[in-house]
Amino acid sequence: MQKLELSTAEKKYPIVIGENAVSSIAPFLQNDLNGFSRLMIMTDQNVGKLHLENLLKQLDEFRPAVFSAPAGEKAKSLEIYEEAITFSLENGLDRKSFIIAFGGGAIGDLAGFVAATFMRGIRFIQVPTTILAHDSSVGGKTGINHHLGKNMIGAFHQPEAVFYDLSFINSLPPHEVRSGFAEVVKHALIGDPDLFDWLRMNVSSLEGVTPMQYEEMLAKGISVKAKIVRQDVHEKGIRAYLNFGHTLGHAIEAEMGYGNITHGEAVMIGMVFALEISKEKSGLDFELDGFKTWIESIGYRTSLSSEISKEGLLKRMKKDKKAIGGTVRFVLLNKIGVPELVELPDSFLKKKLGSFL
Ligand SMILES: NC(=O)c1ccc[n+]([C@@H]2O[C@H](COP(=O)([O-])OP(=O)(O)OC[C@H]3O[C@@H](n4cnc5c(N)ncnc54)[C@H](O)[C@@H]3O)[C@@H](O)[C@H]2O)c1
Ligand SMILES: O=C(O)C(=O)C[C@@H](O)[C@H](O)[C@H](O)COP(=O)(O)O
Numbered sequence: 001m002q003k004l005e006l007s008t009a010e011k012k013y014p015i016v017i018g019e020n021a022v023s024s025i026a027p028f029l030q031n032d033l034n035g036f037s038r039l040m041i042m043t044d045q046n047v048g049k050l051h052l053e054n055l056l057k058q059l060d061e062f063r064p065a066v067f068s069a070p071a072g073e074k075a076k077s078l079e080i081y082e083e084a085i086t087f088s089l090e091n092g093l094d095r096k097s098f099i100i101a102f103g104g105g106a107i108g109d110l111a112g113f114v115a116a117t118f119m120r121g122i123r124f125i126q127v128p129t130t131i132l133a134h135d136s137s138v139g140g141k142t143g144i145n146h147h148l149g150k151n152m153i154g155a156f157h158q159p160e161a162v163f164y165d166l167s168f169i170n171s172l173p174p175h176e177v178r179s180g181f182a183e184v185v186k187h188a189l190i191g192d193p194d195l196f197d198w199l200r201m202n203v204s205s206l207e208g209v210t211p212m213q214y215e216e217m218l219a220k221g222i223s224v225k226a227k228i229v230r231q232d233v234h235e236k237g238i239r240a241y242l243n244f245g246h247t248l249g250h251a252i253e254a255e256m257g258y259g260n261i262t263h264g265e266a267v268m269i270g271m272v273f274a275l276e277i278s279k280e281k282s283g284l285d286f287e288l289d290g291f292k293t294w295i296e297s298i299g300y301r302t303s304l305s306s307e308i309s310k311e312g313l314l315k316r317m318k319k320d321k322k323a324i325g326g327t328v329r330f331v332l333l334n335k336i337g338v339p340e341l342v343e344l345p346d347s348f349l350k351k352k353l354g355s356f357l
């Protein structure tokens with residue numbers, strides 16, 4: 001079990017990682033919150049079937065209401081958001097109520113946004129169940145999608161705590177493990193060169209990673225994120241580095257239709273694209289072919305089919321949250337562990353996308 005802490009000017013909260021972290025939730029609710037009224041668990045249909053009973057066993061005494069959303073990106077829609085608010089009102093939640101986000105990043109983002117906006121904001125905790133959610137459960141970005149772009153509706157709202165029980169990740173299907181591992185690679189590339197070297201040396205298949213190794217790499221990924229968020233909670237500057245690979249990644253997700261490619265797999269393609277540009281624009285000295293061979297051997301795609309429209313992708317990248325006045329800004333790497341934010345003209349991106357697709 002590892003215990004980290006995210007400390008910002010506004011708030012400090014614990015991040016408990018390891019097998020059986022779930023057993024720390026009830027004592028936390030009991031002792032660390034100065035009381036609350038109604039408790040609501042928000043989960044999705046897959047996680048509900050697989051793991052809700054286990055969580056409920058721990059929380060019986062609190063008699064929680066349970067809201068179950070559709071699995072995956074469908075949860076991050078205005079329609080499901082409204083359903084969740086209606087459910088909260090009908091189940092007697094008030095300003096002193098408390099939410100548990102129990103699931104992957106989609107549920108974490110939805111539940112966090114419900115918590116941020118219900119009666120102008122109530123408290124919540126994150127109980128992540130995917131590898132990807134080592135990223136999404138920490139840092140307080142919450143939100144839902146719009147058909148014109150990912151996470152276009154949202155708020156910064158920090159949880160009271162994160163309880164990351166790694167026994168849940170054992171039931172993930174291989175493509176979801178792959179999705180989550182992409183964000184581990186991202187954290188290594190932007191902030192932990194030693195972790196990056198370690199991953200390259202030790203991970204040749206995701207099935208071969210041991211529980212101890214997962215615990216170690218997820219804690220390291222979270223540490224990279226926490227260090228950045230601590231300095232820039234509201235993304236006025238360096239928090240944008242956590243968006244490495246996301247400018248194209250988010251455009252791919254929206255262009256292909258939410259849920260038709262996993263977030264991590266889209267981000268991995270986006271990182272390959274950003275690494276290629278980094279070599280050209282930021283002087284990155286990096287063996288990209290070797291990197292691509294490595295991730296392809298783990299099962300990632302490293303390029304897109306030519307059926308996807310490059311005009312469509314560019315249009316979406318121009319709506320990215322980092323863009324200013326329609327000028328796209330990309331996170332590039334100067335060195336492994338040294339990111340920077342660089343403006344890229346449309347003409348350059350169009351040309352690059354042309355050779356990438
Ligand atoms: N807020 C942030 O900082 C942040 C960071 C990264 C990603 N995200 C968002 O997170 C979302 C992706 O998160 P995700 O990959 O966890 O996706 P997800 O929540 O959609 O989960 C992926 C799939 O795995 C299933 N699942 C979840 N836990 C499981 C388990 N233990 N066993 C078996 N199946 C399980 C889900 O039902 C779903 O079908 C995207 O919407 C992305 O934009 C947010
Ligand atoms: O926490 C952050 O900051 C991130 O950018 C983490 C990303 O991995 C995550 O996908 C996030 O939701 C992207 O945020 P957005 O602001 O680009 O929508």
Ligand SMILES: [Zn+2]
Nearest residue numbers: 183246263267
């Ligand atoms: Zn992401």
